[in-house]
Amino acid sequence: MATLKTPFYLILLLAGIGLSCQKDLEEAASPALQTVSVSNQESSALVAQIKFSLTRESSAVVIYWPVSGTEQNALQSAVSGIKKNHAIPLFQLRAQTTYQYKILLIDPNGQKKEAGPPETFTTAAVPEWLKKYYDESENRIQESLTGYYLVIPAAQPGGLLLLNRRGELSWYWSPPARYVVKTARFTPKNSLLMLLDEHGTPYNDGNVVLETNLAGDTLALFRMGEKGFDKWLHHDLQMDANGNLVAITNETKNNLPGDGLLMLDPQGRKLWEWSTFQELTDIDPTQYAQPWGNSLVIDKDNHYLVSFRALSQVWKIHSGTGKVLWKLGKNGTVKTPTGTDFLFQHFAHRNAQDEIMLFDNGGPLRPQTRVLSFRINETTLEATPSLNFALPGNLYSAIMGSAALLPDGSILSASAVNGKLVKTDPSGRIIWTLTTSQPIYRADYVPNPFGQAQ
């Protein structure tokens, strides 16, 4: 039987060609960096965004550390999914600091490979107004809760601050020159929904709604006069689970000022509206004041809880029919024990204990601010008081302010006009205080703002 013998040199040659083809294929298949840019501005100096494009799709992550530190102590961004064009936010930066960063590409086996040598960028300075508003060096705390405090200044130009458990500024947003920030809320998407004003309007009125993520990308921008946005908004706004916007509006009837609600879809088209004039039909103009809606939340059953400061009442409003389901407070429809009426309250909401909680500002008749909560039987319309404590006299705030339950059962209060953010226990004993140089409109606790940032 004849055997075909392949010469040894030919085997080597073929093997060599095979190997080099394999290598070429692998190199062609492995993604490489094409373009890279870093953005970081004074408007939000504690976050940078690394944008880069790859020759091929890949998942990626960025590690970063101050040049004065070491790579071993690098922070790591969230993992960016498989694609060619990436925009990766880097959070928890320090201002006016030079960082080194590395882009790591993640292969299908989860192996990370450096896309190139380390590069550097330097962060911008915190704006002067913010340095004056909040002095980190005077505000050191040691808090065991790992979340952050969203502080909304009642100061111009205003902006938004996130403070960490040590009282440090972890993130902020300072508005472009033409805007003043009036209020803001975190959304179910962990973005920020803000009410801005560009006309020097007093109080908490605004004509622009801006949604941004924490990286500073604009997700939505609505301006009064466009589509269904046909009224001034004031004091509060929310995004519902479907991405619709709901906000408190100014209404007018027979030359009297009222309040309303407006719902816009994610494209800014009007879906629904409501007015206090639907409910207050028997008005004596000599006794009338604008109800002054000053907080709005979407309750667990999708109906609205609105605080009306001038009425010293919180209303629950049916989100479909507009019917007022109940009124909590003085002369309301919910039965409350004597001594629990509140005055000129703000920030009414349902807390994690399923109670309606609010910041009871007080007023000239009772110049003392309290934190109250009520368990409400919505069938029998009976309220059982729960939290009820007064803040010390030096924390009395006749206007604005907030009180929110923290996950450890303590309470975060913004004593607005005094520029004090206080953590107290449920009896009102102060645990820590943070101070701002001008008033705080309100503050809230945000458990994990950076974890899920988009």
Ligand SMILES: O=[N+]([O-])c1ccc(OS(=O)(=O)O)cc1
């Ligand atoms: O006088 N202010 O500046 C002022 C007054 C009331 C007010 O409304 S409140 O409901 O937020 O207290 C806000 C600001």
